[in-house]
Amino acid sequence: xxxxxxxxxxxxxxxxxxxxxxxxxxxxxxxxxxxxxxxxxxxxxxxxxxxxxxxxxxxxxxxxxxxxxxxxxxxxxxxxxxxxxxxxxxxxxxxxxxxxxxxxxxxxxxxxxxxxxxxxxxxxxxxxxxxxxxxxxxxxxxxxxxxxxxxxxxxxxxxxxxxxxxxxxxxxxxxxxxxxxxxxxxxxxxxxxxxxxxxxxxxxxxxxxxxxxxxxxxxxxxxxxxxxxxxxxxxxxxxxxxxxxxxxxxxxxxxxxxxxxxxxxxxxxxxxxxxxxxxxxxxxxxxxxxxxxxxxxxxxxxxxxxxxxxxxxxxxxxxxxxxxxxxxxxxxxxxxxxxxxxxxxxxxxxxxxxxxxxxxxxxxxxxxxxxxxxxxxxxxxxxxxxxxxxxxxxxxxxxxxxxxxxxxxxxxxxxxxxxxxxxxxxxxxxxxxxxxxxxxxxxxxxxxxxxxxxxxxxxxxxxxxxxxxxxxxxxxxxxxxxxxxxxxxxxxxxxxxxxxxxxxxxxxxxxxxxxxxxxxxxxxxxxxxxxxxxxxxxxxxxxxxxxxxxxxxxxxxxxxxxxxxxxxxxxxxxxxxxxxx
Amino acid sequence: xxxxxxxxxxxxxxxxxxxxxxxxxxxxxxxxxxxxxxxxxxxxxxxxxxxxxxxxxxxxxxxxxxxxxxxxxxxxxxxxxxxxxxxxxxxxxxxxxxxxx
Numbered sequence: 001x002x003x004x005x006x007x008x009x010x011x012x013x014x015x016x017x018x019x020x021x022x023x024x025x026x027x028x029x030x031x032x033x034x035x036x037x038x039x040x041x042x043x044x045x046x047x048x049x050x051x052x053x054x055x056x057x058x059x060x061x062x063x064x065x066x067x068x069x070x071x072x073x074x075x076x077x078x079x080x081x082x083x084x085x086x087x088x089x090x091x092x093x094x095x096x097x098x099x100x101x102x103x104x105x106x107x108x109x110x111x112x113x114x115x116x117x118x119x120x121x122x123x124x125x126x127x128x129x130x131x132x133x134x135x136x137x138x139x140x141x142x143x144x145x146x147x148x149x150x151x152x153x154x155x156x157x158x159x160x161x162x163x164x165x166x167x168x169x170x171x172x173x174x175x176x177x178x179x180x181x182x183x184x185x186x187x188x189x190x191x192x193x194x195x196x197x198x199x200x201x202x203x204x205x206x207x208x209x210x211x212x213x214x215x216x217x218x219x220x221x222x223x224x225x226x227x228x229x230x231x232x233x234x235x236x237x238x239x240x241x242x243x244x245x246x247x248x249x250x251x252x253x254x255x256x257x258x259x260x261x262x263x264x265x266x267x268x269x270x271x272x273x274x275x276x277x278x279x280x281x282x283x284x285x286x287x288x289x290x291x292x293x294x295x296x297x298x299x300x301x302x303x304x305x306x307x308x309x310x311x312x313x314x315x316x317x318x319x320x321x322x323x324x325x326x327x328x329x330x331x332x333x334x335x336x337x338x339x340x341x342x343x344x345x346x347x348x349x350x351x352x353x354x355x356x357x358x359x360x361x362x363x364x365x366x367x368x369x370x371x372x373x374x375x376x377x378x379x380x381x382x383x384x385x386x387x388x389x390x391x392x393x394x395x396x397x398x399x400x401x402x403x404x405x406x407x408x409x410x411x412x413x414x415x416x417x418x419x420x421x422x423x424x425x426x427x428x429x430x431x432x433x434x435x436x437x438x439x440x441x442x443x444x445x446x447x448x449x450x451x452x453x454x455x456x457x458x459x460x461x462x463x464x465x466x467x468x469x470x471x472x473x474x475x476x477x478x479x480x481x482x483x484x485x486x487x488x489x490x491x492x493x494x495x496x497x498x499x500x501x502x503x504x505x506x507x508x509x510x511x512x513x514x515x516x517x518x519x520x521x522x523x524x525x526x527x528x529x530x531x532x533x534x535x536x537x538x539x540x541x542x543x544x545x546x547x548x549x550x551x552x553x554x555x556x557x558x559x560x561x562x563x564x565x566x567x568x569x570x571x572x573x574x575x576x577x578x579x580x581x
Numbered sequence: 582x583x584x585x586x587x588x589x590x591x592x593x594x595x596x597x598x599x600x601x602x603x604x605x606x607x608x609x610x611x612x613x614x615x616x617x618x619x620x621x622x623x624x625x626x627x628x629x630x631x632x633x634x635x636x637x638x639x640x641x642x643x644x645x646x647x648x649x650x651x652x653x654x655x656x657x658x659x660x661x662x663x664x665x666x667x668x669x670x671x672x673x674x675x676x677x678x679x680x681x682x
Contacts, residue, residue: 306665446669544672548672
């Protein structure tokens with residue numbers, strides 16, 4: 001049935017007429033118009049010919065022996081299936097009923113006898129146009145159907161990949177109940193839960209702006225960071241900072257992730273919550289009192305690291321309290337009339353929580369009574385977390401998988417900069433970059449940079465260039481000091497400054513040791529100026545090093561300075577308001 | 582220009598704005614900004630809203646300004662520090678010497 005799309009190729013036309021003379025006239029006429037013609041003497045032959053070789057257009061005499069035109073029309077239409085094969089009755093009938101029966105049998109039009117060449121040509125062309133249009137539409141429909149199927153298959157595979165990354169974590173814990181549509185990731189909704197090594201759990205509910213592929217791609221690194229860092233003991237604030245930075249870097253402007261981070265501590269009986277752009281969460285107390293958990297932050301991926309506030313609010317709880325968190329889909333669930341479920345209906349549903357069995361059941365029942373849809377048809381993500389006695393959750397944190405996302409934890413590197421480069425090149429960005437590969441140090445980038453920078457300045461100015469801080473005692477001396485620095489830098493030779501960085505993990509976090517050695521003849525690090533006793537305009541570099549580092553020591557006459565810098569997994573510190581500044 | 586100055590309407594307050602890094606490389610420009618010998622200026626504002634980083638030599642320069650402006654009687658406000666800059670100022674206890682906002 002291979003047709004070329006060109007309208008100008010000869011059409012294959014099947015004609016059936018029991019009158020030899022009529023058949024010959026029609027056949028000759030159609031051949032002159034350039035078409036290929038096959039002919040049959042009765043309906044049965046016509047059906048057989050069509051069955052074997054098909055035809056683009058069929059012309060049938062209504063009244064024929066063996067099988068009349070109407071019967072033949074029914075067979076031919078059945079054989080043609082989805083293809084449009086225009087079927088024109090040749091008839092001298094003028095009785096309206098008979099004509100109507102022809103059309104009911106599947107005919108598309110009539111050609112009155114005797115034949116008129118102009119009319120025949122026009123009709124053939126008109127039906128051919130219709131036939132081609134029908135075929136184009138069918139092809140497009142098939143293409144769309146195939147593409148759609150392919151897309152769904154790909155989504156299915158992508159979802160399996162995503163599910164491996166964003167495994168269910170501890171969403172199956174006995175005190176968690178949630179509803180998320182199976183393909184929620186393609187609506188941009190995310191829901192992750194992970195036990196904390198020190199007990200308790202951390203949950204992230206989120207909703208990316210937009211949907212489909214971009215949202216799903218954005219969700220991947222979020223899952224990686226969330227599970228990777230939570231399972232290593234990082235606090236909710238730490239994880240939020242990291243995710244915010246990551247999303248800020250990868251998402252196009254205008255795309256971000258509304259989210260809530262929940263850190264549950266069953267031992268202290270408290271929740272720490274950060275809500276950035278999600279609808280108000282609800283804490284349903286055991287006695288039925290509702291406490292709202294409002295959004296107080298911008299969504300993730302909007303603010304730069306300097307302005308991002310990862311501070312979490314603390315809520316005291318008792319066993320039996322239930323937290324509900326949800327995405328916009330809950331508030332915006334529509335009924336037939338286009339009304340939205342909204343906050344008031346949510347509250348009313350919760351008033352009924354006693355009868356429904358639990359706040360979660362009450363809200364789910366409320367949504368579905370309102371929208372009239374079945375749960376699997378919606379784009380709702382709803383999470384319920386019940387506060388329980390810690391002992392009830394034994395075994396939740398077993399099998400905590402260590403993510404491959406870990407930054408380098410145990411490493412050592414030596415970087416030496418020599419001669420002319422001392423004056424022309426700053427090694428600081430490079431050294432900082434190496435340190436920033438450790439997630440725990442990333443929050444401390446300002447402090448690490450200050451340490452590296454002050455060490456380098458000391459080694460260069462006092463060690464390699466031999467400048468004395470004493471000069472800085474007066475405003476003019478201050479200027480002279482830097483003019484001299486400039487002059488001596490130009491003629492440095494045979495010198496080096498060497499940084500040795502070592503990082504190891506400790507039980508509570510990690511330790512970075514920075515050793516800075518130089519080829520100079522040392523400096524008087526015990527002098528008044530160096531001690532930073534607020535005399536003159538110098539000596540504050542060493543004071544910064546002392547205060548930021550865990551310990552500071554000088555060896556070899558001041559040509560070797562060692563700083564030890566400890567960082568800790570943020571402790572859950574209720575007394576600090578749950579934030580680490 | 583990494584360092585810009587402007588006067589208040591009454592000519593009594595000089596605002597010095599530092600863009601980018603505040604370290605030894607800006608020391609001459611920073612001194613030029615306030616050492617102009619204008620008797621009318623009685624107060625200084627150091628605007629750090631566009632300052633990305635400040636090191637120990639910048640601390641020394643702020644002390645130079647303070648002494649120039651009258652030492653303990655100097656009126657100097659340091660404004661709009663980012664977190665890193667604020668931390669260095671507070672580690673150095675500079676809030677005892679300057680009004681930091």
